[in-house]
Amino acid sequence: MVADGLEKAMHYHQNVCDFLQTAEIGKFPGASPLEQAMNLLKLLAKKKGGESGSGEGEPLPIFTDNDMSEKIGEDLNHLMDEIDSLSEDERELLDPNQDADAGKGKDGDDGLQKMKLAEDFLRGKELMLRISRNLDKLTKMQVRKSKKQEPDPAGDEIRQRPIAHLGELNKINKSCWATRQASPAYFMYQAVTGALPVRERVKTIEKKQLLYIIIDCSGSMGSGQRIFKAGVILMNRLKAVIEGEAELYVRLFDTSLKAEHHAGTPAEAKELIRHFTEKNYSGGSTDISGCARTAKTRIEEIIAAGATYRPELVVITDGDDRISLTTKDMTGIKMHSFVVECANKALTDLAIATGGVGINNL
Numbered sequence: 397m398v399a400d401g402l403e404k405a406m407h408y409h410q411n412v413c414d415f416l417q418t419a420e421i422g423k424f425p426g427a428s429p430l431e432q433a434m435n436l437l438k439l440l441a442k443k444k445g446g447e448s449g450s451g452e453g454e455p456l457p458i459f460t461d462n463d464m465s466e467k468i469g470e471d472l473n474h475l476m477d478e479i480d481s482l483s484e485d486e487r488e489l490l491d492p493n494q495d496a497d498a499g500k501g502k503d504g505d506d507g508l509q510k511m512k513l514a515e516d517f518l519r520g521k522e523l524m525l526r527i528s529r530n531l532d533k534l535t536k537m538q539v540r541k542s543k544k545q546e547p548d549p550a551g552d553e554i555r556q557r558p559i560a561h562l563g564e565l566n567k568i569n570k571s572c573w574a575t576r577q578a579s580p581a582y583f584m585y586q587a588v589t590g591a592l593p594v595r596e597r598v599k600t601i602e603k604k605q606l607l608y609i610i611i612d613c614s615g616s617m618g619s620g621q622r623i624f625k626a627g628v629i630l631m632n633r634l635k636a637v638i639e640g641e642a643e644l645y646v647r648l649f650d651t652s653l654k655a656e657h658h659a660g661t662p663a664e665a666k667e668l669i670r671h672f673t674e675k676n677y678s679g680g681s682t683d684i685s686g687c688a689r690t691a692k693t694r695i696e697e698i699i700a701a702g703a704t705y706r707p708e709l710v711v712i713t714d715g716d717d718r719i720s721l722t723t724k725d726m727t728g729i730k731m732h733s734f735v736v737e738c739a740n741k742a743l744t745d746l747a748i749a750t751g752g753v754g755i756n757n758l
Contacts, residue, residue: 418469423476425507435511439472442518475517478525479510485638486528487513488662489631490521492670520624527625527758528632536753537732539636542603542705551597558590567594604660605642606704607633608695611672612713613648614682619714622736625758626712629734630672633710634665643704645694646672649687650680656694682715684743689721692729706730708752714738719746726750734758 419436426432482490491513513521531537545555559568565587572592576583586592611626636642637659646668648654659665688711695707709726711733719742726746733740733747735756744754 414466415469418466418473420473423473423480425510427507435507436472438511439475439514439518440468442515443468443471475514475522476510478517478522479513482513482525485635486525488638488666489634489669490516490524492666520621523621523624524628524631527628528635531629531632532635534753536730536751539605539607539633539641541605541641544601544603545598546601547596548599549597551599553598553600554595555598556593556595559587559592559594560590562587564594565592567596568592569595603703603705604640605636606695606698606707607636607642607644607710608691608698608707609633609644609646609710609712610649610653610687610691611646612650612682612684612715613654614650614680614715616714617736620737622714625734625736627669627672629710629712631669634659634669637665638662643698644668645698647691649682651683651686653687653690682713682717684711684713684715684717684740685720688731689725692726695729708732710734711743711747712736713740713743716740719743721746723749 421432424432424435426435637644644659647656659668699707708730714736730752731747731750732752733743733754736758739756744756747754
C-alpha cells in the first residue's frame with residue numbers, strides 16, 4: 397500500500413512538472429515572474445479539474461491523468477496567444493464594459509483586461525471569437541462604405557476626367573493646346589474620342605452601408621447557447637460600425653418587431669453590445685415572415701433618407717416557422733439568415749437566393 401501511494405505521488409508530481417515545463421510563463425500577464433505564475437495558476441483553477449478540493453494538500457484532479465498535463469499547458473499557452481491576437485475592435489466588443497485605459501500600468505501593460513478576457517474565454521467566450529472570425533471570411537457578408545465624387549463648382553477637390561463633348565474645350569489642360577498648334581487634326585481627333593483630359597471641381601459623397609438586424613426574442617431562445625450565438629452575430633456586424641463602414645439598426649422580435657436601436661459610432665456600438673448581452677429573452681411565439689416584411693419597410697425609409705446604401709437584413713432565430721416570403725418581398729435587399737441550434741431550410745434558402753448567407757444549426 398505504501399509503495400502504491402508513493403508511486404501515485406511520484407506520477408502526480410511528474411505531471412505537475414510536465415505542466416510547468418510546457419506552460420510558457422512569459423505569455424501570462426504580470427510585472428514579475430511571480431505575478432505571471434500566480435495568473436497562470438488563476439487560469440488553471442478556472443479549468444475543469446483545476447479547482448482545489450476541500451482538504452489541504454489534496455491533489456488537483458487535473459494532474460491525475462498522465463496524458464493531460466502537457467496538453468493543459470499547451471491549451472493555456474494557446475489561450476494567451478488568442479488574447480494577444482485580438483484586434484482593438486474585438487477587445488472592445490468582447491469586453492464592452494472595459495474602459496479604454498482601465499487596467500493599464502505605467503508601462504502600458506493591459507494585464508488586467510487580458511486576464512479578464514482569458515477567464516471569459518475559459519467560460520465560453522472563445523466561441524464568440526471563433527464564430528465572428530468565421531463570419532469575417534464570408535465574402536457575401538463583407539461590408540464597405542461608398543465614396544462617390546460629383547461635380548461641384550464649389551468643391552474642395554479637383555479631378556481630371558476624359559472630355560465628354562466639344563463644349564468642354566475651355567476646361568482642358570493648357571498643355572493640350574500645344575498639340576493643337578502642332579497638329580490641329582490630331583487635336584480634334586483627341587477631342588472627339590475623349591482622349592483630352594478635363595479639370596473640374598468635385599465634392600466627395602460618402603455613404604455607409606445599412607445593416608438591419610432582427611433577433612428572435614421568443615422564450616425558446618433562452619435554451620442552450622442561442623442567446624450567446626445571437627450576440628456573436630451582432631458583435632460581428634458591429635465591427636463594421638466601429639471601422640466606420642456601416643450604420644446598424646437592431647430590433648428584437650416575436651410576433652412583432654420591438655423597439656429599434658441604432659449604432660453609428662464606436663461608442664454607440666459598445667453600448668449596443670452591452671445592452672443586448674444583458675437582455676432577457678422571454679417573448680412568445682414568432683412571426684418571421686411578418687417581421688421581415690415590416691423590417692423591409694423600415695429599411696426603405698432609412699435608405700430614402702440618402703445617408704446609407706446597399707441594405708442588408710440579418711434575421712437571427714431558432715424558429716422553424718413556415719416562411720411565406722419570396723425573393724420579390726426582399727427586392728433590393730440582401731438577406732442573411734442564421735438559425736441557431738435548429739434548422740429552417742426555407743428561410744436559409746431564401747437568404748441564399750437573395751445573394752446572402754443562410755446557415756442552419758449555428
